[in-house]
Amino acid sequence: MQASLATLLATIPEISLCSSVDLYGGTGPGLPLLQIQGESGSATLALQGAHLLSFVPKGGRELLWLSPKAVFAAGKAIRGGIPLCMPWFGRRPEEGLPAHGFARSSNWDVSEVEMLSNGDIKVVLELHDSAATQALWPHGFVFRLALTVGRELSLDLSVENLSGAAAPFSHAFHTYFAVPDVKEVAISGLDGCTYINSSLEGKPRQLQVGDLQVQALTDRVYLNVPAEQIIKHGAGQIKVSSDTHCAIVWNPWEGAAKMADMGQDNYSGFVCLERGDAFDHAVSVVAGGVYRACMSLSE
Numbered sequence: 001m002q003a004s005l006a007t008l009l010a011t012i013p014e015i016s017l018c019s020s021v022d023l024y025g026g027t028g029p030g031l032p033l034l035q036i037q038g039e040s041g042s043a044t045l046a047l048q049g050a051h052l053l054s055f056v057p058k059g060g061r062e063l064l065w066l067s068p069k070a071v072f073a074a075g076k077a078i079r080g081g082i083p084l085c086m087p088w089f090g091r092r093p094e095e096g097l098p099a100h101g102f103a104r105s106s107n108w109d110v111s112e113v114e115m116l117s118n119g120d121i122k123v124v125l126e127l128h129d130s131a132a133t134q135a136l137w138p139h140g141f142v143f144r145l146a147l148t149v150g151r152e153l154s155l156d157l158s159v160e161n162l163s164g165a166a167a168p169f170s171h172a173f174h175t176y177f178a179v180p181d182v183k184e185v186a187i188s189g190l191d192g193c194t195y196i197n198s199s200l201e202g203k204p205r206q207l208q209v210g211d212l213q214v215q216a217l218t219d220r221v222y223l224n225v226p227a228e229q230i231i232k233h234g235a236g237q238i239k240v241s242s243d244t245h246c247a248i249v250w251n252p253w254e255g256a257a258k259m260a261d262m263g264q265d266n267y268s269g270f271v272c273l274e275r276g277d278a279f280d281h282a283v284s285v286v287a288g289g290v291y292r293a294c295m296s297l298s299e
């Protein structure tokens with residue numbers, strides 16, 4: 001354990017450290033997790049990737065889906081929860097680069113923990129550049145994620161470019177939302193938006209009319225979206241709010257059978273609605289500049 005982590009955690013008994021093996025089973029050393037038991041909500045967080053795995057508002061239901069076949073291994077992205085895709089979103093195999101960047105498979109450090117006056121718990125994690133990250137993205141940087149766990153879950157991301165050159169950047173909070181049955185989901189807050197339909201040949205741009213229902217393989221990048229979407233499902237609703245400009249909606253449907261860490265029939269238990277800035281909304285972080293984005297989730 002990072003020496004300072006023990007000291008930090010000692011200040012807040014509502015946060016405890018455990019291994020993924022304790023919570024989710026599996027063999028091997030697993031990955032270190034923080035369990036956060038706040039007055040108004042609880043959450044589980046993997047230090048690898050600053051990756052939220054669970055969020056339950058007090059008296060409410062689990063908002064995040066974690067694959068029953070998720071693998072907890074060093075350097076491997078975890079299937080489910082909220083992977084942070086950055087500093088680029090998407091696949092770049094022709095350049096030999098990892099899909100969705102390196103943040104989700106890197107070890108982040110906890111820099112701050114705080115019990116707020118309203119009883120919510122805040123945890124701040126940081127990732128700094130290293131020789132390994134410089135080989136993939138040639139910039140000095142500090143990525144900082146502040147999480148606040150209460151009745152609502154909020155994520156505040158900042159990306160500081162410490163290098164002398166502008167840094168191309170795109171990202172998404174790749175959230176897997178737990179739903180009783182994806183076929184019964186209706187997502188509002190996308191009506192009238194143009195989307196890139198990545199599941200069709202040629203990735204045409206199309207227009208959303210009304211709520212989105214997910215009834216087959218879906219991989220769409222909605223552009224210029226309003227701040228809020230609501231996922232209505234058989235057991236209630238989830239409100240997703242962000243100051244970013246894209247919403248990527250994904251469910252692999254039967255393609256799940258080909259993903260070892262998802263499993264054939266498990267696609268019906270989630271829908272990904274990923275807020276972020278990518279594609280037409282990718283940014284360039286100027287030398288010495290900071291990019292910020294936030295997202296909050298509630299029932």
Ligand SMILES: O=P(O)(O)OC[C@H]1O[C@H](O)[C@H](O)[C@@H](O)[C@@H]1O
Nearest residue numbers: 077099100219220248249250272
């Ligand atoms: O398997 P991963 O690298 O985690 O990516 C999972 C999915 O992420 C996003 O939603 C993309 O739009 C999909 O095209 C991709 O398949």
